[in-house]
Amino acid sequence: MGKAQVAGSVVAGFPSPAEQYLEPPLDLNELLVRRPAATYFVRVKGDSMIGAGIHDKDLLVVDRSLTPADGDVVIAAVDGEFTVKTLRIFMGKGERGKGAARRFVLEPANPRFRSIEINPGHELVMFGKVTAVIHRL
Amino acid sequence: MVGLVDGNNFFVSCERVVNPKLNGRPVAVLSNNDGCCVARSNEFKALGIKMGTPYYQLKDREFPKGDLVFCSSNYELYGDLSRRIVSILRDEALDVEQYSIDEAFIWPPKRSPDDLFAYGRRLRAKILQWVGIPCGIGFAPTKTLAKIANHIGKKRPEGVFVLPDDPAEILASIPADEVWGVGRRLPVKLRAERILSAKDLRDAPDDVIRSVGGVTLLRTAMELRGKPCLMNENGGADPDSITCSRSFGEQVTTKDALMESIANFTAQAATKLRRHGLLASGCNVYAQVVTAGMFEGGFSGWADNFHGYTVMFPQPTDATNVMLRTIREGFDALFMPGARYRKSGIMFFGLEKAGGAFQADLFVPAEKREASPLYRTIDALNAKLGRTKVFSAAEGIGKRSWKMRRAMLSPRATTNWAELLVVK
Numbered sequence: 001m002g003k004a005q006v007a008g009s010v011v012a013g014f015p016s017p018a019e020q021y022l023e024p025p026l027d028l029n030e031l032l033v034r035r036p037a038a039t040y041f042v043r044v045k046g047d048s049m050i051g052a053g054i055h056d057k058d059l060l061v062v063d064r065s066l067t068p069a070d071g072d073v074v075i076a077a078v079d080g081e082f083t084v085k086t087l088r089i090f091m092g093k094g095e096r097g098k099g100a101a102r103r104f105v106l107e108p109a110n111p112r113f114r115s116i117e118i119n120p121g122h123e124l125v126m127f128g129k130v131t132a133v134i135h136r137l
Numbered sequence: 138m139v140g141l142v143d144g145n146n147f148f149v150s151c152e153r154v155v156n157p158k159l160n161g162r163p164v165a166v167l168s169n170n171d172g173c174c175v176a177r178s179n180e181f182k183a184l185g186i187k188m189g190t191p192y193y194q195l196k197d198r199e200f201p202k203g204d205l206v207f208c209s210s211n212y213e214l215y216g217d218l219s220r221r222i223v224s225i226l227r228d229e230a231l232d233v234e235q236y237s238i239d240e241a242f243i244w245p246p247k248r249s250p251d252d253l254f255a256y257g258r259r260l261r262a263k264i265l266q267w268v269g270i271p272c273g274i275g276f277a278p279t280k281t282l283a284k285i286a287n288h289i290g291k292k293r294p295e296g297v298f299v300l301p302d303d304p305a306e307i308l309a310s311i312p313a314d315e316v317w318g319v320g321r322r323l324p325v326k327l328r329a330e331r332i333l334s335a336k337d338l339r340d341a342p343d344d345v346i347r348s349v350g351g352v353t354l355l356r357t358a359m360e361l362r363g364k365p366c367l368m369n370e371n372g373g374a375d376p377d378s379i380t381c382s383r384s385f386g387e388q389v390t391t392k393d394a395l396m397e398s399i400a401n402f403t404a405q406a407a408t409k410l411r412r413h414g415l416l417a418s419g420c421n422v423y424a425q426v427v428t429a430g431m432f433e434g435g436f437s438g439w440a441d442n443f444h445g446y447t448v449m450f451p452q453p454t455d456a457t458n459v460m461l462r463t464i465r466e467g468f469d470a471l472f473m474p475g476a477r478y479r480k481s482g483i484m485f486f487g488l489e490k491a492g493g494a495f496q497a498d499l500f501v502p503a504e505k506r507e508a509s510p511l512y513r514t515i516d517a518l519n520a521k522l523g524r525t526k527v528f529s530a531a532e533g534i535g536k537r538s539w540k541m542r543r544a545m546l547s548p549r550a551t552t553n554w555a556e557l558l559v560v561k
Contacts, residue, residue: 038268084561
């Protein structure tokens with residue numbers, strides 16, 4: 001089991017007096033990618049989410065480790081097609097808690113597009129929650 | 138206890154992450170040059186098509202339940218998702234030994250069977266949510282037994298199985314030649330000694346076992362008895378990936394030292410590769426950094442972070458210099474000034490037998506392998522514009538026989554900016 005071994009060599013010279021004050025440069029990954037193992041980038045096509053500040057050709061940061069909740073912007077595959085929309089979860093009438101029938105709707109942020117109701121006949125695969133939009137000017 | 142985690146139909150599951158349309162359909166992933174089936178979905182297996190069936194025998198055949206779907210092997214994608222899974226395992230386990238692109242042994246922090254089972258289920262759920270890959274997990278006292286536990290776990294709805302203290306009944310149901318590490322030539326000899334099941338092998342006298350399969354088989358028998366004998370990669374047969382990694386004696390902080398360690402491991406792993414007479418299509422390079430968790434919320438403690446990248450060689454190769462040239466190109470992006478490195482490593486994947494199908498490579502002009510400044514510019518342009526939009530006339534406009542054929546390649550959605558998933 002993983003015994004430590006010396007690999008290669010580290011050159012030991014005069015340490016620079018400034019070295020201990022050196023900080024790594026700011027890295028956008030640190031800001032935008034909280035969990036690299038769960039983070040995916042996807043490209044937007046179209047303007048169905050323009051009202052949420054998501055434009056055609058924008059880059060989205062998607063974190064799969066976050067379980068999407070009502071009101072989150074999500075990436076989902078409906079019948080195999082990936083889409084970005086706002087997730088709406090409605091509880092069934094008079095039901096609460098675990099096992100209650102829930103209804104899922106994927107809502108666009110553009111009046112020219114229709115909401116997608118997820119019916120029992122549809123296959124919905126939740127890909128992840130969108131955590132950032134990268135928009136080039 | 139040791140655990141074995143492996144991705145179910147791993148390559149197919151990776152394809153399904155980037156293309157949900159493949160869910161529920163019979164899907165197979167093809168070997169290099171679209172040769173034969175190397176991974177099959179359950180639906181594909183149910184049609185009775187065997188592993189290794191050549192693509193040309195299948196492409197025009199009709200099946201009653203919808204068309205077969207074939208994918209070229211997208212090692213960039215598989216390598217990247219494999220790297221993600223291993224980094225999750227490293228967060229959750231005391232130690233991890235990646236055995237192949239889709240298998241890793243883990244040493245779990247839990248001891249009691251109930252705890253292990255719950256731990257396994259949580260781990261499986263995490264990998265499924267974070268990466269999108271369903272895994273099978275098996276726990277047992279030794280690697281050989283963990284392999285068996287994994288096989289059982291994979292077939293259960295929970296995906297997890299902890300081998301009971303007395304596994305006699307289970308071992309009796311497993312043919313001896315299906316035990317990990319028992320070679321394909323042994324069954325006849327084993328049968329002559331009436332060693333038919335894994336249990337028979339476990340319970341046979343040491344001198345009989347040694348006379349049949351030498352010390353290697355005795356080691357396997359010891360493992361079946363619950364005494365760990367396999368500490369390092371020791372599968373026996375041709376591996377489907379080759380790895381080399383080490384923790385450093387002292388933390389490494391300079392670029393040269395880190396590259397030197399990676400070059401060392403590459404050379405070591407390439408030696409192993411040549412010993413098996415194999416060529417590698419590409420590799421994962423990774424380095425473990427000790428970092429302060431700094432997020433928007435502020436400092437959140439110290440953590441080990443895995444950074445890595447996946448590269449494909451110009452063609453399957455066993456030449457260390459060719460590999461290093463490719464690996465070095467991605468290295469600048471990996472290295473972070475100021476970071477402290479604890480460990481680095483390399484894993485070759487997409488292994489194939491040397492010679493044979495790649496005779497044409499002998500005619501590749503030597504300069505094609507040079508990474509000249511011109512080629513770097515062309516590569517950069519191609520990365521932006523899509524694959525091979527720009528190439529020199531010398532490469533020919535027609536079919537390039539030296540280039541791997543991947544006619545049904547899915548997007549390299551996690552390693553190439555030009556091929557990200559598109560969402561509408």
